[in-house]
Amino acid sequence: MRINLARLKLRPQQSEKFYLEEQGNNVYLQGTGCTFLDKIAVELQVENTGRMFLARGNIKTVLGLPCSRCLRDTSTAIDTDIELTMARAGLAGKPDADDETIIFHGDMVDLSIPVHEAVFMAIPIIPLCRPECKGLCPVCGKDLNQGTCSCSQKEIDPRWEKLKNL
Numbered sequence: 555m556r557i558n559l560a561r562l563k564l565r566p567q568q569s570e571k572f573y574l575e576e577q578g579n580n581v582y583l584q585g586t587g588c589t590f591l592d593k594i595a596v597e598l599q600v601e602n603t604g605r606m607f608l609a610r611g612n613i614k615t616v617l618g619l620p621c622s623r624c625l626r627d628t629s630t631a632i633d634t635d636i637e638l639t640m641a642r643a644g645l646a647g648k649p650d651a652d653d654e655t656i657i658f659h660g661d662m663v664d665l666s667i668p669v670h671e672a673v674f675m676a677i678p679i680i681p682l683c684r685p686e687c688k689g690l691c692p693v694c695g696k697d698l699n700q701g702t703c704s705c706s707q708k709e710i711d712p713r714w715e716k717l718k719n720l
């Protein structure tokens with residue numbers, strides 16, 4: 555997932571739009587239970603400030619992940635913002651270059667890592683297959699979306715109801 559800054563490099567104080575599309579790499583999602591169900595689409599507006607390249611844009615993709623209540627596979631559309639600072643090697647170390655700055659050589663900048671990181675940060679903490687998902691019975695494990703079980707006849711203390719949804 556690379557952008558070519560050859561043209562923009564020669565035009566300080568100007569900006570250029572970039573569109574990138576690439577299949578997401580599941581290696582970056584390890585340990586989250588998520589997988590990519592669609593390409594990652596990135597739209598970036600990159601500005602050449604003279605010393606740095608500032609990129610602002612948006613990332614869209616679709617992730618597959620288990621519902622946190624009923625554990626069924628579900629999908630979530632990710633739509634998140636991204637902001638990046640890039641600097642050519644040699645110009646780095648200037649006062650306005652910080653640790654977050656991506657240092658690159660030549661004209662091509664690889665954005666695979668920051669883009670995947672932004673997707674990672676956008677993973678929902680409590681993914682649900684649908685907002686009204688009833689989840690599993692905490693006693694027998696039956697999927698309550700498919701009907702009630704004999705244990706759920708008993709009254710559940712409303713104070714536990716909130717905890718169940720966590």
Ligand SMILES: [Zn+2]
Nearest residue numbers: 621624683687
């Ligand atoms: Zn569910």
Ligand SMILES: [Zn+2]
Nearest residue numbers: 691694703705
């Ligand atoms: Zn039950």
